[in-house]
Amino acid sequence: MPDVLLLGKPGCHLCDDARAIVAEVLTEFPQVSFAEKSILDDPELLDAYAEEIPVVLIDGRVHTIWRVDPARLRKALQ
Template sequence: MPTPRLTLLGKPGCHLCDDARAIVLEVAGERGLALEERNILDDETLLDRYAEEIPVVLIDDRVHTIWRVDADRLRRALDERQNPA
């Protein structure tokens, strides 16, 4: 199974995005994964879709969570993605 792709959607000056980044980077580091960050202000489609919902964490381009990131929930989701039943 390919390595999961983690993406954080946010924007500068967003304190929830900063909090989410710290958690996602911690979990990504544990798993040896890279984190792609996308600024919704640079993409009108993302801005229209997520303007009121950032930060958004995507796993393989699917929404995992919005606003607050729970490290244990993210770990479980990545484990399930890497080791499907």
């Protein structure tokens, strides 16, 4: 089953929007694991994604930057 990771940071309104969309889509995929990580907690992630959050990774690969398209996420998880 895929793993979904949301990279963001506190106070990021786009991250809040992404979290809501991901959570909604994942209700259809209860077998998928989900985690969140703040880029502020990891210097490498901060360097890589400081200007690109939120980032959604599926199985460690970038799926989406900035805005999450629910239909695209559903398709990737099928």
